[in-house]
Amino acid sequence: MRAIYLIARREYLSYVATWGFWLSLLSVPLIMGAFAGIMILAENSQPTRYFTIVDETGLGLTERVDRELNEGVQEQAITFLRLVAEQMNATDRLPAAEAAIRAEPGAEGVPEAVAALGVPVSIPEGQFRQNFIRVDAPAGDIEGLRPYLLGERTLSIDGDDVQLFAAIILRPGGDYGVDAEYWSTNRTSQGLKTGVRNALRDFLRGEALAEAGISQTVLDEINAINPEVQENSPERGRATAEVGIADRIPFIVGIVFSIGLWMVIFSVTNMLLTAMIEEKGNKILETLLATARYHEILVGKLLGLAAVSATLMLAWGGLGSGGIVGLQALAVATDVPIAEIAAAVFDPGLLIPAIGYFIVGYVMFGTVYLAIGSLCDTLQEAQSLMSPMILIMMVPFVIIMSTMENPDSQFLQWASWVPLWTPFLMMARLQTDPSLFEIIGTSVVMLVTAMVIISAASYIFRQGSLGRANASSIRKLLRFGRVADPVNKGSGQ
Numbered sequence: 001m002r003a004i005y006l007i008a009r010r011e012y013l014s015y016v017a018t019w020g021f022w023l024s025l026l027s028v029p030l031i032m033g034a035f036a037g038i039m040i041l042a043e044n045s046q047p048t049r050y051f052t053i054v055d056e057t058g059l060g061l062t063e064r065v066d067r068e069l070n071e072g073v074q075e076q077a078i079t080f081l082r083l084v085a086e087q088m089n090a091t092d093r094l095p096a097a098e099a100a101i102r103a104e105p106g107a108e109g110v111p112e113a114v115a116a117l118g119v120p121v122s123i124p125e126g127q128f129r130q131n132f133i134r135v136d137a138p139a140g141d142i143e144g145l146r147p148y149l150l151g152e153r154t155l156s157i158d159g160d161d162v163q164l165f166a167a168i169i170l171r172p173g174g175d176y177g178v179d180a181e182y183w184s185t186n187r188t189s190q191g192l193k194t195g196v197r198n199a200l201r202d203f204l205r206g207e208a209l210a211e212a213g214i215s216q217t218v219l220d221e222i223n224a225i226n227p228e229v230q231e232n233s234p235e236r237g238r239a240t241a242e243v244g245i246a247d248r249i250p251f252i253v254g255i256v257f258s259i260g261l262w263m264v265i266f267s268v269t270n271m272l273l274t275a276m277i278e279e280k281g282n283k284i285l286e287t288l289l290a291t292a293r294y295h296e297i298l299v300g301k302l303l304g305l306a307a308v309s310a311t312l313m314l315a316w317g318g319l320g321s322g323g324i325v326g327l328q329a330l331a332v333a334t335d336v337p338i339a340e341i342a343a344a345v346f347d348p349g350l351l352i353p354a355i356g357y358f359i360v361g362y363v364m365f366g367t368v369y370l371a372i373g374s375l376c377d378t379l380q381e382a383q384s385l386m387s388p389m390i391l392i393m394m395v396p397f398v399i400i401m402s403t404m405e406n407p408d409s410q411f412l413q414w415a416s417w418v419p420l421w422t423p424f425l426m427m428a429r430l431q432t433d434p435s436l437f438e439i440i441g442t443s444v445v446m447l448v449t450a451m452v453i454i455s456a457a458s459y460i461f462r463q464g465s466l467g468r469a470n471a472s473s474i475r476k477l478l479r480f481g482r483v484a485d486p487v488n489k490g491s492g493q
Contacts, residue, residue: 050157
């Protein structure tokens with residue numbers, strides 16, 4: 001036991017007692033925060049683009065396009081306020097908030113809507129804004145507009161010189177009575193073009209319905225029909241049956257835990273493989289074999305790297321817990337159910353299986369990677385043997401991503417019985433209440449497979465560490481009757 005402890009401590013300190021470990025430990029939450037900040041900045045820094053419309057049809061299509069673009073911003077604001085109202089249990093105030101938004105063009109009605117909803121928070125300026133603003137046409141045809149589109153001439157908007165982003169030319173003609181042309185040097189942005197097409201589509205459909213005897217008033221009333229479907233849980237009484245965001249959090253947390261478990265096991269087992277190859281190449285493994293038995297080295301390395309991964313998870317878990325506590329303090333005024341969300345994240349029914357699945361999955365894959373490392377002298381040799389394992393580990397990740405919205409699918413249930421995938425897939429299914437038979441059955445199959453893998457990998461590790469087997473011997477077994485090269489036959493290659 002002392003040899004196992006010393007080897008485990010050596011493995012642990014070789015990683016933890018370095019600046020690189022602590023930098024990587026702190027860099028993950030910093031990078032995640034930076035990514036979130038970059039996404040927010042990128043979204044809020046979208047440039048305001050100015051366009052113009054030359055309408056030669058006389059059908060008032062310019063106003064239709066303005067209305068379509070305004071409605072896009074308004075729907076975005078309404079969706080945001082609807083989520084806030086659900087968290088505050090204030091859905092009864094939504095009609096007044098929606099009416100306040102629709103009473104003004106674009107997002108100008110958001111402050112009144114926030115007041116009507118009773119949200120005790122401020123909406124950042126520019127949170128909801130229209131990215132495309134229409135200006136009066138500086139010319140009546142495309143030839144006159146071309147210099148503005150090419151940047152050779154600019155428009156003066158609130159004292160600033162800006163380039164014309166796009167020009168829309170509407171003429172009578174085409175298959176449906178309107179011929180539309182979209183002119184712009186930008187080849188990627190499709191938002192304005194889509195808005196113009198939607199506005200023309202709605203107008204032409206309305207005209208067709210009017211010819212069929214259906215008035216615009218009736219059409220507006222029909223389009224205004226938007227029933228809400230309240231989602232309830234039959235496990236509760238009528239007063240508390242409504243399903244909210246806190247009820248959906250456990251399913252999301254289960255999938256996130258599953259993906260996180262996959263990432264941790266994959267990264268730690270790769271560390272095992274790399275360390276094993278380096279120690280074998282530097283003759284450190286031979287020194288260890290002189291003072292400890294092979295199984296003590298195997299167990300010590302597994303325990304040492306497991307302690308490293310536990311340190312990472314405890315540190316990141318502590319940071320996450322502190323973040324949730326901080327959010328709870330900030331969310332008291334808005335009644336956001338941070339406490340319920342935290343309860344879902346730290347649910348023992350999720351954390352305890354996560355720890356168990358991590359241990360079994362880590363032992364299975366860790367012993368395999370140690371065995372691979374003992375067979376190889378260089379990372380180049382290991383790559384040919386690692387490829388099957390990487391593919392095996394990638395499959396549950398693909399399955400999880402494919403069934404994220406259907407964690408109770410039949411295919412996911414069948415795949416959960418594959419022992420090498422069980423630790424990851426069962427984590428994603430825990431919140432769907434799988435049957436006790438499935439939980440016990442898959443766990444038994446996984447544990448039996450783990451013991452078989454440990455036994456086989458231990459034998460390979462012993463042979464590889466003693467120099468009795470290597471990557472070349474494995475390749476010989478995979479030749480399957482190929483004729484030996486007469487040049488290398490005498491050398492044993």
